[in-house]
Amino acid sequence: MLLIDYFDKGAEVFPGRSLVHDGERGWSYAEMKRLTHRIANGLIRQDLQVGAPVATYSPNHPLSVACQYGIIRAGLVWVPINARNSVHDNIEVMKLLGVQCLFFHSAIKAEIDRIRAAVPTLRHCICMDEENLQGPGLEQWMTDGPTDEPYFARSPQDVVSMPTTSGTTGKPKGVMLTNENWEAMVATYQIVMRHEGPPVHIVAAPLTHAAGYLCATLLSVGGTNVILPHPDPGLILEAIDRHKGSALFLPPTVIYSMLSHPKVGDFDYSSLRFFLYGGAPMSVQKLREAMQRFGPVMAQTYGQTEAPMTATLLTPRDHVEALESPELSKRLQSAGREGPLVRTRIMDDDGRLLPTGERGEVVCRGSVVMKGYYNNPQATAEVSTNGWHRTGDIGMTDKDGFVYIVDRKKDMIISGGFNVYPTEVEQILWTHPSVQDCAVIGAPDDKWGEAVTAIVELKAGVTATEAELIALCKERIGSVKAPKRVEFWAALPRSAVGKVLKREIRRKFWEGRERAI
Incomplete structure (x- = not known):
């Protein structure tokens, strides 16, 4: 139909x-x-x-x-x-x-x-x-x-x-x-x-x-x-x-x-x-x-x-069973099982499907997967491997087929159900005269799931406040994308070639949690 x-x-x-x-x-x-x-x-x-x-x-x-x-x-x-x-x-x-x-x-x-x-x-x-x-x-x-x-x-x-x-x-x-x-x-x-x-x-x-x-x-x-x-x-x-x-x-x-x-x-x-x-x-x-x-x-x-x-x-039945049975309670942390008209699996970077319990990228195929990106065949090809659509999310499956999303392959933040792209927020923060460098990540938050969080390194001898930087972002890109909080660090962690190590920053916020998403 x-x-x-x-x-x-x-x-x-x-x-x-x-x-x-x-x-x-x-x-x-x-x-x-x-x-x-x-x-x-x-x-x-x-x-x-x-x-x-x-x-x-x-x-x-x-x-x-x-x-x-x-x-x-x-x-x-x-x-x-x-x-x-x-x-x-x-x-x-x-x-x-x-x-x-x-x-x-x-x-x-x-x-x-x-x-x-x-x-x-x-x-x-x-x-x-x-x-x-x-x-x-x-x-x-x-x-x-x-x-x-x-x-x-x-x-x-x-x-x-x-x-x-x-x-x-x-x-x-x-x-x-x-x-x-x-x-x-x-x-x-x-x-x-x-x-x-x-x-x-x-x-x-x-x-x-x-x-x-x-x-x-x-x-x-x-x-x-x-x-x-x-x-x-x-x-x-x-x-x-x-x-x-x-x-x-x-x-x-x-x-x-x-x-x-x-x-x-x-x-x-x-x-x-x-x-x-x-x-x-x-x-x-x-x-x-x-x-x-x-x-x-x-x-x-x-x-x-x-x-x-x-x-x-x-499903509702999955929720009830997990709530009533202690041995099944972990399923409440899962995203459920593949839908009835789609296949969902875990794949490594080489395109091999992985067995139960191993982490890799969540992939799916079926009639629900898009025809492609409009006028962008290169981007379409980048998310397709052997007929599977790559989601960019890292997950694993258990023996009963429940999929657990444990991390995100890239840096995109999902805050309150909306996608926020760190580079867009960082571009605004960098326009502030006191900001030397910054990194924006998603930090765990009970309300938002992930709260947009800015880690800021200030220029020597100058100051800026959290409220000031948040207000700047709200004015330029709106409240959904603006940081919920700002932390000031003396120096951002960097690699040998000077690249900011966001994974290290994320680790400080997500340490001790079963998943980093």
Whole structure:
């Protein structure tokens, strides 16, 4: 099946059921299908070639879902732009991918002139939630257009979405995901989740990432997606109770905030059936606390943009068995076993698959693995060995097939579920007149999983404060990427040729822990 087939199947079987809900009003499957027809036909009138990249740039909003599927229905490639990234970073993504049309939320309106000027391929900008805002709004743009369903001959191998990742380089790469990739994700979660009835998905994490993937997996079974504007712990707790939420995805840092929220005991969570977490390891202590609070519903996913959400899964049953059996408790530290439609193994640097218990790079293959990086065959080749996709993570398997992620092959930090690239932070710190040298690493943190931590060597005879350097980074690259703490060292450890030894710095923070991630 094609991705749009799952949408249409849900609309045929559950036309009156809400597909999306903003907390106050819902949009039925039938309404959303008509809306995607109008959006698709509007795009077709712009003479965009089949396969052209079209972006959505919005915080979580029901209309961003309509635009996503309207883009796909028109035979175009959906480019999800993360509204939490800096405008500069998002412009670079749009330039790289040659975005031709942009659906934006009014929260972005102040930046539209800057975006238009910076992205030479951009032909159209449409505000999805307001009219007459530096161009036509969505409703005006769709006026007088046909409402019938457009048809394009599409295949499972056609690219339908192109999220971006920077991997370990800090430079964005477009990840080409096909209908077949999406089908593998949808099928995996329909196997694992085993819905008792049409699910209610509380969407609090960004729709551009895992929460959007989970949304897609629920379409053909009539799932309702209750969309929250941002991951506020109190709002999430209330929404689960109010809307009888049964499915949810969040990074661990948000779950920790929910558990410590003063009103966590005020709501009923008995409707929950599948509480998925991922993006970073979760503290075992907090995981036990979450299971006690929310029930036997926790599930972990491990993957990456190039192989989304299905490389391994630690199911609710796995969690329960590990919690109840002392000899199985270590499994709570694992990322689970390979998904039903993927093979996941451990490989050495020479391309040899390793036996149980030996550490190496986690690799996977299957229908979920991307088609490749957009216009970057060299980068595509670098992550492929003998048909296996290299994740860049170091792990090992136990005798029962559980995969343990123990380190990261490169220096990328995952903090609160977001990728942070040390070189980007270091470049900002080096602009401060008092900084002689610096190294940015991920240090263990109960809330963030990894906290962005800067080790700074100052120039002789000058000073700088932690608050000063953090403020500089927040101003330049935003709060997600800014260091959570700064330490001042007299000298950074260096090799004989003067290279800063980050592994030695990391060791000081991670010493005594079973894993360094």
